[in-house]
Amino acid sequence: MLVMLVLSVLALAIANPSFRNPANLLNIIQQASMVGVIACGMQLMIISxxxxxxxxxxxxxxxxxxxxxxxxxxxxxxxxxxLAVGLGVGVINGSLIAKVGMNPFVATFGSQAVVTGVLYALTNARPIAPLPREWRELGFFNIGGLTFSSMVFIVVVVGLHLVLRYTRFGQHIYAVGSNKVGTSRAGVKVDRVIIATYAIGGLTAGIAGVMLTSITGVGSPQAGTTWALLSIAAVVIGGTPLTGGVGGISSAVVGIFALTVLNNAMTLYSISAFWQPAFMGLGVLFAVGYEASRQKRKA
Amino acid sequence: MHQVSVASLDHSKTVTTPILEAIGLSKHYGGIHALSDADLHINPGEVVGIMGDNGAGKSTLVKILSGAQPATAGQIRISGAPQTFKTPTDARSAGIETVYQDLSLAEHLDVLSNLFLGREEVLFKFGGLSILNRRKMAIRAKELLGEIGVNVPGVNDVVGGLSGGQRQGVAIARAAGWGSQLIIMDEPTAALGLQETQHVHDIILGLKARGVAVLLVSHNMQQVLQLTDRVYVFRRGKIVCNLETANSSADEIISYITGAKG
Structure with a gap:
């Protein structure tokens, strides 16, 4: 998938001068950053x-x-x-899954509905604005065109990559995803690993929410409705199966850039906004289908 | 009556303290008596077989001794000291390791990670995170596999890509690698071919030579006759006999298993 991403970026860079414009490339990183941060957290939860x-x-x-x-x-x-809200929801999700024994679909679908409901009730589903000036200043802050949220994205990518690769906790996330019962028999406190993993996932959601407020300068109750599925799609497009035990942060990064580059290209070629979801869907089906058929041939 | 008959058979010649002694172990699930009043002991360096039909109580015994389930009644003594196992970790810190029938390996992880799962070597701590010392683990993993006699292509190979015999070897090496005094093996060769089975037999005899006791749960009569010093036969949740393998025969063991005797 990385090869496909690199080839399409090169092809677009050659074919389209606006695409290869550095400002556009920085813009892609900026666009990828919010769901990208979440996809990194999602990566950990999917490995588990x-x-x-x-x-x-x-x-x-x-x-x-x-x-x-x-x-x-x-x-x-x-x-x-x-950030505390994100962490809190993550801990609750993790506890529902590890301690109560609910499956992740039901637990997180339920908490999603509760969080959305409470949020709409408290805000009347209306944006919170105007906000202190500092939000927008933060949103516009950049070093050589690299924005604040892009920097946060890079820090999260590097940080979680190091956790997965070099720490005992990272090792245990893989082990739990590979064989929960066996890992527990080996003396690993599986419940704690699961709760910590969902806590990190929730925290990445909290980070993305704060990033969104800094970028838009508004608190938006109706934001993010597509982000869960987009971030799961990014991880899968990056080559990580949903069965657990395998994958790396590189999957989330490759996947989120594949989605963002496709989006960017459709905008540059003025494809109608109504058609864009269809092409996006085709892109997902193609990428995941390619990976699935390759796995099937290997087996 | 049953108690007396078991005790009368139990004429250990040595006076050494057993590694493991179980006294009156029972497990009831509601009204079902999966294990009733089981007495058994294992001496250092002894290979002891557990035989019996399905549902005879073998798995229940394994679960209790490995710490997966608490007994309803009875006592476990390790080297003479009473112990209570609430979790597998308790059993392991008392020196009892278990090789489960399903091996309990993480198939997606490499050999090294599986050998050290739950007991990783740590380089240093960074905040709440422990940084792994993979180099140290790799050196120890190679030593350990060599000592036990397990051949794998490399310690960085993923376990899912190994043969059944190699996986069994990794699971046994994991159990043997921590100075454990007793290893429980639940049907260690049920899924293996002839050559691989022979290799596991060699590993078990090697452990015995190093003074490690092995509790071997098996359906394989030939294996039990070939490897064990003694055999306990289970029937309907009870231990019906404790035989010295050298003075017994397949026919005698089978007659206890089926109930023709005992």
Whole structure:
């Protein structure tokens, strides 16, 4: 999949001058950053043998709470509150799955609905604005065109990559996804691994929510409805099966850039916004179908 | 009556303290008595067979001794000291390792990671995160596999790509690698071919030579006759006999299993 991504980026760069414009390339990183951060968290949850459907709702809630708190107390406490919501929902998801024994689909589908419902009720589903100026300043802050949210994305990618590759916790995420019972018999506290994994997943959703508020300057209750499925799609497109035990952060990164580049190219070639989801869907089917048929031939 | 008959058979010649002693172990699931009043012991370096039909209580015994399930009643003593196993970790810290019939390996992980799963060597701690010392683990893994006599292509190979015999070897090496005094093996060769089975037999005899006791749960009569010093036969949740293998025969064991005797 990485090869396909590189080839399409090269082809687009040769064929289209606007695509290879550095500003556009930085723009792609910026566009990829929010769902990209979530996809990195999703990657961990998928390696552990689960996934999280609540990340979009959690991101919206985090962004809104961050906005609300920033009106009362300033932007820094707002950010902390936003991240805490993400972490909290993640811990609840992880506990429902590990301690109560619910399956990840039901647990996170339920928490998604609860979070969305509470958020709509408290905000009347209306955006929280106007916000302190600092939000937009943060959103526009950049070093050589690399925006704040792009930098956060890079930090999350590198950080979670190191966790997966070099730490005992990372090792245990793979082991739990590969053989939960066997890993528990080997003396690993499986429940803790699962809860910590979903906590990190929730935290990445919280980070994305805060990023969204900084980019738009508004707390949006209705944001993020497609993010859970998009981030799962990114991980799968990047070559990680949903069965657990395998994969790396590179999958999430390759997948999210594949989706973003496709999106960017459709915009550059002025493909109607109504047609874009269809092409996006075809892209997903093609990428995942290619991977699936390759696995089938290998087996 | 049953108690007395078992005790009378139990004439150990040595006076060494057994590695493991189980006294009156019972397990009831509601009204079902999966295991009733089981007494058994295993001496250091002894290979002891457990035979019996399906549902005779063998698996229940394994679950209790490995710490997977608590007994309803009875006592376990390790080297004379009473122990309570609430989790597999308790059993392991008392020196009992278990090689499960399903092997309990993480198929997607490499040999090294499986050998050290739950007992990883750590380079240093960074915040709450422990950084793995893979180099140290790789050196120890190679030593360990060599000591036990397990041949795998490399310690960085994924377990899912190994043969059945190699996987069994990894699972046994994992159990044997921690100074354990007793290894419980649940049907270690049920899924293996002839040559691989022979190899596992060699590994078991090698462990015995190193003074490690093995509790071998098996349906394979030839294997039990060939490897064990003693055999306990289970029937309907009870131990019906404790035989010295050298003074017994397949016919006698079978007659206890089927109920023609005992």
């Amino acid at each position: 043998g689960g996934f999280d459907l609540s990340v979009g709702a959690t991101a919206a809630a985090s962004g809104c709470l961050a906005a609300y708190v920033s009106l009362q107390m300033g932007i820094a406490p707002g950010m902390v509150a936003g």
